[in-house]
Amino acid sequence: MGIIERQKQDIQKQIILIIEAIEYLATVDNTDIQTVGAYIADTDFLATQHFLLLTSPTKIKPTKINDDGYYSCEYEPYCYHGELQTWINDFIYNSVINTKLQPLGFAKKRFLLHLQNKGFAISDDDIKNSFSPIYDDMCIGDDVAGFAFYEALPKDYNILLQENKELRAEIEQLKNKQLNPNSPQYGYLDSNNKYFAIEMKIAHEVWNNLYLKDNHSPLPHGRQVKNYLKEKYKATDKAIGRITTITNPKDKLSS
Numbered sequence: 001m002g003i004i005e006r007q008k009q010d011i012q013k014q015i016i017l018i019i020e021a022i023e024y025l026a027t028v029d030n031t032d033i034q035t036v037g038a039y040i041a042d043t044d045f046l047a048t049q050h051f052l053l054l055t056s057p058t059k060i061k062p063t064k065i066n067d068d069g070y071y072s073c074e075y076e077p078y079c080y081h082g083e084l085q086t087w088i089n090d091f092i093y094n095s096v097i098n099t100k101l102q103p104l105g106f107a108k109k110r111f112l113l114h115l116q117n118k119g120f121a122i123s124d125d126d127i128k129n130s131f132s133p134i135y136d137d138m139c140i141g142d143d144v145a146g147f148a149f150y151e152a153l154p155k156d157y158n159i160l161l162q163e164n165k166e167l168r169a170e171i172e173q174l175k176n177k178q179l180n181p182n183s184p185q186y187g188y189l190d191s192n193n194k195y196f197a198i199e200m201k202i203a204h205e206v207w208n209n210l211y212l213k214d215n216h217s218p219l220p221h222g223r224q225v226k227n228y229l230k231e232k233y234k235a236t237d238k239a240i241g242r243i244t245t246i247t248n249p250k251d252k253l254s255s
Contacts, residue, residue, distance in 0.1 A: 004058060007057075007058040008057050008058055010131070011054070011057065011058055011059070011060055013108060013129060013130050013131045014052070014060060014107070014108055014109075014130070014131045014132070014133050015052045015054055015060050015105040015106070015107065015108055015133070016105050016106055016108040016111055016112075016130075017054065017102070017103070017104065017105040018040070018084075018088065018101060018104050018105055018106065019091060019097065019101065019102070020105070021040060021105070021106055021111060022036050022037050022040055022088070022091070022092065025039070025040070025115065025120070028115075028120055028121055028122065029120060029121075033092045034092050034093065036092075037088050037089070037091065037092035038092075040088065041084070041085040041088040041089065043067070043081050043085075046065065046081055046084065048114055049106045049107070049110065049111060049114070050062065050106065050107040050110055050133070051063050051064065051065050051078070051104065051105070051106065051107075052104075052105050052106065052107055052133060053078070053103050053104060053105075054103040054104075054105060055103070060105075060133060062133065063077075063078040063104075064077045064078060065077060065078060065079055065080070065081060065084060066079075066080050066081070067080070067081055078100070078104070079100060083100075084101070084104075087100065087101040088101070107132065107133050108130040108131070109127065109130040109131060109132050110132070112126055112127050112130055113127060188200050188201065188204075189201050189204065199239065199242060199243060199246075202229070202233065202235075202243060203243050203246045203247050206225055206228055206229070206243060206247050207247045209228060210224055210225070210228070210247070211249065221244065221247075221248055221249065222244045222248075225240060225243060225244045225247060226240050226244070229243060
């Protein structure tokens with residue numbers, strides 16, 4: 001296979017022309033193109049898609065389709081939703097293919113995954129044989145160079161969002177447990193417990209104060225502990241010695 005033919009095949013995996021998309025979905029859903037065309041032409045559906053132009057058999061270009069009545073001086077849209085809907089209706093009802101509709105398509109992978117997420121029986125093989133759009137400097141115009149094209153589909157985004165919320169909740173729970181003396185693993189911090197050990201509680205406090213968020217003090221460990229305990233608790237030298245020993249950073253027991 002030659003280079004040009006390979007490039008053509010790669011492009012075909014990145015874009016599905018709107019006309020092809022209508023015919024494809026009609027086959028998948030076993031329904032008529034009028035029903036499918038109306039589904040695809042719906043403004044809510046169009047808002048989920050990334051639009052591409054097939055500028056040559058080996059090149060695609062991202063483009064913008066605006067909502068009706070929306071105007072931006074930053075770029076000239078390829079067309080508006082209303083125009084696109086008219087072109088689709090001309091095709092599905094009158095078999096007329098507008099010259100501006102003919103090269104217009106969707107980012108193929110996003111289109112197929114969106115349909116699959118909506119419950120359509122899109123085969124995994126079709127999705128595997130589709131690519132996200134690949135752009136280079138030659139095919140991106142100044143009017144769309146700033147646009148971002150992502151494959152973050154609603155289903156995938158919602159999964160990630162939910163996982164993020166769950167992880168944040170777990171982190172908050174762990175933080176609360178650290179601060180809650182009634183938590184089973186931190187019961188020794190509860191001053192109401194008859195087995196409460198004040199020096200263990202203070203040792204825990206000292207270690208957190210010195211090392212929980214890294215430590216950049218130039219002073220040695222013992223001096224830091226002594227300064228902290230003298231200032232906050234007016235501790236005796238013997239108590240300072242015991243707490244200094246137990247909070248001294250070591251990964252092995254002393255012999």
